[in-house]
Amino acid sequence: MSATPAAVNQMPREHYLNATWGIRSWLLTTDHKRIALLYLASVTFFFFIGGAFATMIRIHLLSPKGLLVTPETYNKLFTMHGVAMIFFFLIPSIPAVLGNFLLPIMIGAKDLAFPKINLLSWYIYLVGGCFVLYSFSTGGLDTGWTFYTPLSSVYSNSAVTPAVLGVFINGFSSILTGLNFIVTVHTMRAPGMTWFRLPLFVWAQYATSIIFILGTPVIAITLLLAGLERVFHLGFFNPALGGDPILFQHLFWFYSHPAVYIMILPAMGVISEIIPTFARKPIFGYSFIAGSSIAIAVIGFFVWAHHMFVTGESTYAALTFSLLSYLVAIPSAVKVFNWTSTLYKGSISYDTPMLYALGFIGLFLIGGLTGLFLACLGLDIHLHDTYFVIAHFHYIMVGGAVMGYVGGLHYWWPKITGKLYPEFLARIAAITLFLGFNLTFFPQFILGYLGMPRRYASYPPEFQVLNVMSTAGASILALGYLLPMIYLTWSMRYGAIAGPNPWPGTGLEWRTPSPPPTENFDVTPEVTWEPYDYDNRPDLGLDVSGAPALAHGDD
Amino acid sequence: MSEQHSEQHHIASPTLYLTIFAALMICTFLTVVAAKIDLNQYFSGLNIIVALTIAVFKASLVVLFFMHAKYSPKRTQLVIIASVFWLAIMLFMTMSDYVSRSWT
Numbered sequence: 001m002s003a004t005p006a007a008v009n010q011m012p013r014e015h016y017l018n019a020t021w022g023i024r025s026w027l028l029t030t031d032h033k034r035i036a037l038l039y040l041a042s043v044t045f046f047f048f049i050g051g052a053f054a055t056m057i058r059i060h061l062l063s064p065k066g067l068l069v070t071p072e073t074y075n076k077l078f079t080m081h082g083v084a085m086i087f088f089f090l091i092p093s094i095p096a097v098l099g100n101f102l103l104p105i106m107i108g109a110k111d112l113a114f115p116k117i118n119l120l121s122w123y124i125y126l127v128g129g130c131f132v133l134y135s136f137s138t139g140g141l142d143t144g145w146t147f148y149t150p151l152s153s154v155y156s157n158s159a160v161t162p163a164v165l166g167v168f169i170n171g172f173s174s175i176l177t178g179l180n181f182i183v184t185v186h187t188m189r190a191p192g193m194t195w196f197r198l199p200l201f202v203w204a205q206y207a208t209s210i211i212f213i214l215g216t217p218v219i220a221i222t223l224l225l226a227g228l229e230r231v232f233h234l235g236f237f238n239p240a241l242g243g244d245p246i247l248f249q250h251l252f253w254f255y256s257h258p259a260v261y262i263m264i265l266p267a268m269g270v271i272s273e274i275i276p277t278f279a280r281k282p283i284f285g286y287s288f289i290a291g292s293s294i295a296i297a298v299i300g301f302f303v304w305a306h307h308m309f310v311t312g313e314s315t316y317a318a319l320t321f322s323l324l325s326y327l328v329a330i331p332s333a334v335k336v337f338n339w340t341s342t343l344y345k346g347s348i349s350y351d352t353p354m355l356y357a358l359g360f361i362g363l364f365l366i367g368g369l370t371g372l373f374l375a376c377l378g379l380d381i382h383l384h385d386t387y388f389v390i391a392h393f394h395y396i397m398v399g400g401a402v403m404g405y406v407g408g409l410h411y412w413w414p415k416i417t418g419k420l421y422p423e424f425l426a427r428i429a430a431i432t433l434f435l436g437f438n439l440t441f442f443p444q445f446i447l448g449y450l451g452m453p454r455r456y457a458s459y460p461p462e463f464q465v466l467n468v469m470s471t472a473g474a475s476i477l478a479l480g481y482l483l484p485m486i487y488l489t490w491s492m493r494y495g496a497i498a499g500p501n502p503w504p505g506t507g508l509e510w511r512t513p514s515p516p517p518t519e520n521f522d523v524t525p526e527v528t529w530e531p532y533d534y535d536n537r538p539d540l541g542l543d544v545s546g547a548p549a550l551a552h553g554d555d
Numbered sequence: 556m557s558e559q560h561s562e563q564h565h566i567a568s569p570t571l572y573l574t575i576f577a578a579l580m581i582c583t584f585l586t587v588v589a590a591k592i593d594l595n596q597y598f599s600g601l602n603i604i605v606a607l608t609i610a611v612f613k614a615s616l617v618v619l620f621f622m623h624a625k626y627s628p629k630r631t632q633l634v635i636i637a638s639v640f641w642l643a644i645m646l647f648m649t650m651s652d653y654v655s656r657s658w659t
């Protein structure tokens with residue numbers, strides 16, 4: 001369906017990319033769309049850093065004794081991989097890039113509520129990033145991304161202090177973004193854009209912002225306390241100083257479990273936009289999807305101690321948290337069922353974003369269900385701190401969140417740049433990613449189940465075959481990431497002109513030129529239609545002719 | 556969406572501020588005095604309970620008057636209450652672990 005005749009489309013004469021020129025016009029911009037691109041560049045940078053560490057980990061694990069580095073260095077590799085990927089890539093990725101770009105446009109606003117604070121958040125991110133890079137390059141970090149005390153606060157000989165400061169500082173960037181989004185959604189919706197006409201992506205960003213605001217202060221202060229204990233020997237978590245190490249874990253996971261939803265919720269929002277577009281159908285159960293985002297955000301705060309089942313928390317607390325963890329699977333399942341129901345009798349086309357969306361559903365399903373395995377107290381005693389956990393969260397974070405991010409980048413790339421990417425190549429890349437991903441991480445489920453612990457630099461020889469498979473998969477995966485980076489960049493200059501609504505989609509963002517003008521809309525739009533209402537949108541130029549969509553794709 | 560909150564900018568009198576300040580000072584004094592007395596002999600943990608009660612009272616005064624929460628729109632008050640509630644969740648569920656550690 002994407003074969004919109006390019007001849008009729010023209011790039012708008014003036015848009016946000018060419019409205020002003022020069023490096024200052026970027027570094028001092030308050031345009032949410034430009035800030036989104038600044039974030040795009042910086043999170044991509046950290047993705048490369050995290051990716052480089054991941055590559056070294058996988059190469060090292062090719063042989064049972066370890067190929068590449070000493071055990072001490074190995075500790076640093078997986079730690080720096082986790083810190084770069086979680087705090088500096090995945091958490092900001094969808095909110096700060098796609099959310100920043102789209103949220104105001106989707107609700108018909110000219111910008112976010114606080115444009116300068118938006119720019120400030122990017123600078124704060126950079127400052128935090130510099131601290132962390134300083135830590136990485138002056139001795140590295142070996143505590144695990146979880147910074148457990150007393151290792152981080154007493155025993156570690158690596159550069160912990162700059163790292164915790166960096167994550168602490170970066171937290172304020174998240175808080176400001178969350179604040180900005182919440183205020184914007186409350187106060188800047190265009191006429192007719194009622195709460196239940198908001199695109200589901202906006203609902204997801206809203207739910208994410210709630211977590212940002214309620215959770216991030218806790219991790220920031222907790223890491224600061226660990227830093228203070230390390231530098232000034234104040235007793236918070238160190239038993240020798242009268243502290244309690246498990247307290248650190250409580251405070252850390254009070255944020256970091258909700259944080260995993262910071263990573264997945266926005267991706268779910270992306271999927272909720274892509275599926276109706278390429279099924280040509282109104283989304284099934286709009287209010288349930290919207291409500292389940294909020295439910296996930298809230299319930300996500302009640303399950304954190306499922307990370308501590310075997311680290312010394314009381315059995316009764318463990319029982320409670322196990323039960324509560326099962327609850328959080330309900331709203332997640334609600335979404336999966338709604339997406340699949342949307343596909344039913346849809347007029348499905350397999351454009352690239354749709355491939356990512358379908359991949360997301362399958363991979364998230366596996367990730368979520370294995371989460372239930374882990375939430376089961378008895379089973380977790382066997383599985384805790386094995387590769388099963390690694391596989392579980394990579395299925396969700398890479399298979400789910402990163403797939404959602406890359407899929408969303410493809411879906412809105414024509415809007416962001418005004419250009420189309422090469423569709424055939426993009427489909428190949430999507431399939432490559434899917435295959436590479438599964439080859440990398442599925443063996444890890446088996447490894448973990450067989451008992452291979454995580455965070456060890458060596459392993460018994462009988463695990464070698466599965467590890468080699470995993471490393472082979474990782475190289476395919478890397479190719480799958482490089483391809484989009486290359487052709488997306490290429491398309492900015494050489495791609496076909498996209499036109500305002502190439503797919504076509506129903507949201508407000510598709511009713512303004514691509515790329516949009518600095519003010520987003522030439523006239524403030526008025527919303528008179530329901531979301532995803534493909535049946536009643538003659539303006540999209542789809543041939544619906546009153547009849548329900550056929551079950552077969554029409555391309 | 557223009558949301559007019561009928562928030563007349565409330566101007567609190569200097570006397571009120573001084574009264575609150577005096578109250579805070581007295582509470583600080585009370586905290587110090589209470590810390591010097593061994594209340595735990597009457598009831599285990601009483602010292603910390605007294606200290607925290609005074610501290611919460613002081614914090615409420617600061618939030619209500621110095622931070623103008625008392626004169627703020629309902630929605631701001633809701634946000635404050637929600638955050639305190641979230642803090643309570645964190646403390647309550649964390650304590651549920653500590654309290655039940657020794658159970659068998």
Ligand code: HEM
Binds near residue numbers: 332369376393397
């Ligand atoms: C569907 C509901 C989910 C349940 C019931 C669940 C359950 C669990 C449990 C019990 C663990 C601890 C395993 C252990 O250490 O022994 C765990 C670990 C983890 N989960 Fe999930 N999970 C769910 C969804 C998610 C999501 C959506 C994400 C990320 C976007 C995620 C990311 C993680 C991470 C990062 C860890 C490991 C943290 C670490 O120790 O480094 N989980 N999960």
Ligand SMILES: [Cu+2]
Binds near residue numbers: 257260303304306307
């Ligand atoms: Cu968790």
